[in-house]
Amino acid sequence: MKEKSSFNWFYLVVFAVLAITIYPLLNLDPPQSINENGFFALLKENKVEKVVVYTDTPRADVFLTKEARAAMVKNAKKDTQNLLPAMQEQKPDFDFNYGNLQYFQEKFDNLKKENPQVKTQYDFKTAGSPFQDILIQALIWFGIMAVIYYFLFRKMGSGGGPGGQIFSIGKSRAKLFDENEKVQVTFKDVAGLEGAKEEVQEVVDFLKNSEKYTKLGGKIPKGVLLVGPPGTGKTLLAKAVAGEAKVPFFSLSGSDFVEMFVGVGASRVRDLFAQAKAKSPAIIFIDEIDAIGRARGRGGLQGGNDERENTLNQLLTEMDGFGTDTNVIVMAATNRADILDKALMRAGRFDRSIYVDLPEMHERREIFDVHLAKIKLAPDIDRDFLAKQTPGFSGADIANVCNEAALIAARNNHEFVTKQDFLDAVDRIIGGLEKKNKAIKPSEKKRVAFHEAGHATISWLVEHAAPLLKVTIVPRGRSLGAAWYLPEERSLTTTEQMLDEMCATLGGRAAEQVAFGNISTGALSDLERVTKQAQAMVTIYGLSENIGNISYYDSSGQSEYSFGKPYSEETAKKIDVEIKDIIENQYKRAVTILHENRDKLDALAQKLLEKEVIFREDLEEIFGKRAWDPELTERPVTEAVVENTQENTSSEEPQESQN
Structure with a gap:
């Protein structure tokens, strides 16, 4: 709601000061006075272009010729004749009193007869009232100042120009979607997220049929918090709620409240809720609320956090300040719910917390259906296949895949977006751009081939490692080689599964040790990953027998600002030893497996060197x-394991006979 602005007398004072200051600077100098004899002297020299004789007063204005004026002007500043050509006529150069008009005319005519070269003409006019000229000039300058007022102060006050925030800095920056600018997003546009949509649909019903709940004594929730990883559709879900409810929707970010001036954030919160109450029923959506909702008093800093805490205090007050009959619901989104202030999360403010998780396979298929509707697809596109190829992808990632696939198809001059375009798009997003022209030494290329073959071998021979999709030694992004796996989508992970994954990750370095007898720096990302996994096993998930069923994970986030550790120095040493033992045991296990399958490792590395890209086949x-592949699940697991063991022990036979 736009408030009606009242007249400010301060602006009028500013106008007067500017007019008094500027008008004398722009006003032209008055003409120089001469006597009648001086005029006739100029006339004899043929320097007068025109003379204007005023009949109602014994005065005349003299206008010199261009040549005479140019000769007289010595300082360019005095020649202000062209400053305001559109506002006033040419200024007279001299004026004089002529006495008797009849005598002046006779003398003027006689002089022209005696001097035929004189072509000067004279006109008769009435001088008019001096007050009239002053009034006209005052009106002109007042009009100029009014224009300056409109474009300077009013535009600046509304934020329309540089420095405009000075006059509206305390106003809310929320973008309003109402009957004039409707939200076009509905629940049909939100694919997947079935559980989250079911919960927020109740919010829509609250806004549409509030009496249905209040007449029974129920209270409409004041706040709904959407929590989840980035790109999962939290903002889209909030817009869909506004589109379905068809109510005014105020959208802004948490950083819009933050300003360097003290008290601005709290003022914007007050203004936001005042506008929402005026348009009730309404929805306020604050994206990235952790910018202002972070827990107060963290870090012991003074001064810098005061303004943010004042803004949060005002938000807490406003959410408690309106009643249940106001029909204003606050929706917020964040991916850092652990750092939010407890007072903000309590019942009565954000009554509901909805977790928006990464989509599962059937939800990813629905998301693909939405984004593929605008793309020209080849007939053989299988959406289930695309959903399987994108585990762990968020809705934003899937949208990026579809867009990237369309760009790749256009770059390759395809008439339709093909299956290969989508696979290339997934590779591009995960691994980076392929660098086919990067120069690599043959020895380094061979090492990269064995490194990637080691990953592939271990992941193929251990049960719980992710199944392989593709291996390449073509440089891509920051890596010299890459392997793509299809991880199993599971909610829980056992100790055996984590150890198998760590063993497969260390397979690259183990392959270098087996093949070359030394190791390189190429396993940096592998070591970083297994170290974090081992640390999580020991300190977070309690999967270490030596340390015990203890977790040092702090879900509240308070340990982020603490200087001490939650365990003693003796325990810290035990943790370090346990982490190292876990990693070293899996490394030795990988080396053992590769030694037992050295001929297969060599064959796989050689095929990589020849083809550069190999696949599951x-x-x-x-x-x-693999004995535990889905297509072999009909067979008993024990039998499959025995057969696989027998194959591994008969390594003396040729490769073809084993298969």
Whole structure:
């Protein structure tokens, strides 16, 4: 709601000061006075272009010729004749009193007869009232100042120009979507997120049929907090609520409250809620609320946090300040719910917390349906296949995949977006841009081939490692080689699964040790990953027998600002030893597996050097099918394990006969 602005007398004072200051600077100098004899002297020299004789007063204005004026002007500043050509006529150069008009005319005519070269003409006019000229000039300058007022102060006050925030700094920056600018997003546009949509649909019903709940004594929730990883659709879900409810929707970010001036954030919160109450029923959506909702008093800093805390205090007050009949619901989104202030999260403010998780496979298929509707697809596109190829992708990631696939298809001059375009898009997003022209030494290329072959071998031979999709030694992004796996989507992870994953991750360095007898720096990302996994096993998930069923994880986030550790120095040493033992045991396990399958490792590395890119089918030719693959689930697991063991022990036979 736009408030009606009242007249400010301060602006009128500013106008007067500016007018008094500027008008004398722009006003032209008055003409120089001469006597009648001086005029006739100029006339004899043929320097007068025109003379204006005023009949109602014994005065005349003299206008010199251009040549005479140019000769007389010595300082360019005095020649202000062209400053305001559109506002006033040419200024007379001299004026004089002529006495008797009849005598003046006779003398003027006689002089022209005696001097034929004189072409000067004279006109008769009435001088008019001096007050009239002053009034006209005052009106002109007042009009100029009014224009300056409109474009300077009013535009600045509304934020329309540089420095405009000075006059509206305490106003809310929320973008309003109402009947004039409707939200076009509905629940049909939000694919997946079935559980979250079911919960927020109740919010829509609250806004549409509030009496249905209040007449029974129920209270409409004041706040709904959407929590989840980035790109999962929290903002889209909030817009869909506004689109379905068809109520005014105020959208802004948490950083919009933050300003360097003291008290601005709290003022914007008050203004936001005042506008929402005026348009009730309404929805206030604050994206990234952790910018102002962070827990108070953290870090012991003074001064810098005061303004943010004042803004949060005002938000807490406003959420408690309106009653249940106001029909204003606050929705907020964040991916850092652990750092929010407890007072903000309590019942009565944010009554509901909805977790928006990464989409599962069937939800990813629905998201693909939404984004593929605007793309020209080849007939063989299988949406289920695309959903399987994108585990762990958020809705924003899937949208990026579709867009990237369309760009790749256009770059390759395809008429339709093909299956390969989508696979290339996934590779581009995960691994980076392929660098086919990067120069690599043959020895380094061979090491990269064995490194990637080690990953592929271990992941194929251990049960719980993710199944392989593709291996390449073509440089991509910051890596010299890459392997793509299809991780199993699971909610829980056992100790055996984590150890198998760590063993497969260390397979690259183990392959370098087996093949070359030394190791390189190429396993940096692998070591970083397994170290974090081992630390999580020991300190977070309690999966270490030596340390015990203890977790040092702090879900509240308070340990982030503490200087001490939650365990003693003796325990810290035990944790370090346990982490190292876990990693070293899996490294030795990987080395052992590769030694036992050295011929297959060599064959796989050689195939990589020849083809540069190999797929799952190539591994099946060398290793045979995995005993625990989904297509072999009809067979007993024990039998499959025994057969696989027998194949591994008969390594003396040729590769083809094993398969």
